[in-house]
Amino acid sequence: MVNIASQLEGIIQVVPKKVLSLTDIDYKPRPSKWSKKEILGHLCDSANINHKRFVEILISKEPIVISGYNQDLWVQVHQYHSKFSVEEILNIxxxxxxxxxxxxxxxxxxxxELQCKTEEQKAVTLEWLVTDYLDHMNHHLKQIIGK
Structure with missing residues (x-):
């Protein structure tokens, strides 16, 4: 897990400078599509949800069931596009x-090796979930800053 923590540390050292250099951070390709700023806000929501999952797995006596969440509504309710500056979202x-x-x-x-279950009742480990979180983050960071 130290390796994943190190990867995450490296990401949070590099990404803010790259994001702050973007000139199209507020651009929405279509009203129904997220701007890059909203994608970054979504990554805040993802961090919140996944942190909670990680803690629940660590403290639960029985395997928990991890459920999804309505990502579009979370981004909409938080109003990342209209209420937050990119600096505020980066700080969060x-x-x-x-x-x-x-x-x-x-x-x-x-x-x-602690287990949890997906909504489909597929058993996965905490390690799998943490790796999936990092993969998800990297996928969206590519959408925001490329590479």
């Missing part, structure tokens, strides 16, 4: 992921 995103880094740094190899 960085803070949330710093909290996740601290959590991941304390997870033991044994805890990585």
């Amino acid at each position: 995103w960085t803070s949330l992921n710093t909290q996740i880094i601290y959590l991941l740094s304390a997870i033991t190899d044994e805890q990585l």
Whole structure:
């Protein structure tokens, strides 16, 4: 888990400068599509949801069931596009992921094997869920800053 925590640390060191250099951060390709700023807001929501999942897996005596959430409504309700500056969203995103880094740094190899279930009742480990979180983040960061 130290490797994933290190990867996450590297990401939060590099991404803010790249995001702040963008000139199209507010551009919405269509009213129904997220702007890059909204995608970043979605990554804040994802960090919130996943942090909660990680903690619940660590403290639960039984495997929890992880459920999805309505991502579009979360972005809409938070009003990332109209109410937040990109700097504010970056501060939230960085803070949330710093909290996740601290959590991941304390997870033991044994805890990585803790199980949870998806809504479809597929059993997955905490390690799988954390890796999926990082993959999801990287996917969206490519949409925002490329590469």
